[in-house]
Amino acid sequence: HNTATMNFLRRRLSDSSFVANLPNGYMMDLQRPDSSTSSPVSPATERKHPQPPQPSHSSSTGTSIFSSISSAMKQTTQAAAGLIDHSASPPPPVAQKPKILLVIDDAHTDWAKYFQGKKVNGEFDIRVEQAEFSELNLAAYVMGGCMVDMQVMRNGTKVVRSFKPDFVLIRQHAYSMALGEDFRSLIIGLQYGGIHTVNSLYSIYNFCSKPWVFSQLIKIFNSLGPEKFPLVEQTFFPSHKQMVS
Structure with missing residues (x-):
């Protein structure tokens, strides 16, 4: 009875339309040669040994899509940043406070013209304040530096200014035997305030x-x-x- 059944199935398997409608795995198992030791084949047994599934490309496809999206987002972000940089006007340059140079000399030499256009370290402009010893007064502090008061005559007009010099250039003698020509106290005040000088305050004081x-x-x-x-x-x-x- 079993042999007749197998012969019937083999005849049916020769029909191409029938084979095409079989589930995966049926044709492979039913076309095996008949063996006296083989056990009857059942559909339940066949379902336990399906063909191994083909590797899916969904994972690699998803990774590729994610990489493309990430790349596109990065390019879009960079482009947006570039648009912002080009559209935004550059910040205005910050005006640096000029360095004040106090020149102690008479009015025969105009020291401002010698420092015109010059910069300290190529960054800070130089503002020249010129006066004689007799036109200056000052107050020096331990923490606050030195505040200089200046009263000069410019073209018949009295000019009064107060400022903190950053540097001092001394071109006058600080001491003379003449009455009222002892300005050593101003030299001491500049030293007390820690003002930087072009010529040494030590040498100027010693030469008094x-x-x-x-x-x-x-x-x-x-x-x-x-x-x-x-x-x-x-x-x-x-x-x-x-x-x-």
């Missing part, structure tokens, strides 16, 4: 006393000798009374 300067020359004379550093011999007295006695 000629005997003090000569004492420094005597040190060089004793170090190098009279042949290398000749010096005119002088005598110092603390008081002029000793010179006439």
Whole structure:
């Protein structure tokens, strides 16, 4: 009975239209040669051994789509940023506060023209304030620097200004034997306020006393000798009374 059934199935399998309508796996198992040891084949058994499914490309396709979207979003973002950069006007340049140079000299030399167009470190403009020692007053602070008050005559007009100098250039003697020509207190005030100077405040203060300067020359004379550093011999007295006695 089993043999007749298998022969019937084989005849049916020869029909191409019948084979085309069979589920996957049926034709492979039913066309196997008959064996006396083989057990009857049932549809339930066939369903346990389906053909391995073909690898799906959904995962790779999804990854590819995600990469394309990410790339498009990145390009769109960069383009938008570029549009913003091109459309927005650049910020206006910040005006740097000029550096103030106080020049202590008489009016015969106009120091402003020598510093016109010059910059400190190529960045800061230089504003020149020029006056003589007799036209200046100041107040120096430990934390606040030095505030200078200036009263000068410009073309018959009295100009009064107060400012904090950043640098000082001294072109006048700070001390003279003439009445009212002792400006050493201003030198001390500039030193007290920590103002940067083109010429050393130490040298300017030392040169206020000629005997003090000569004492420094005597040190060089004793170090190098009279042949290398000749010096005119002088005598110092603390008081002029000793010179006439």
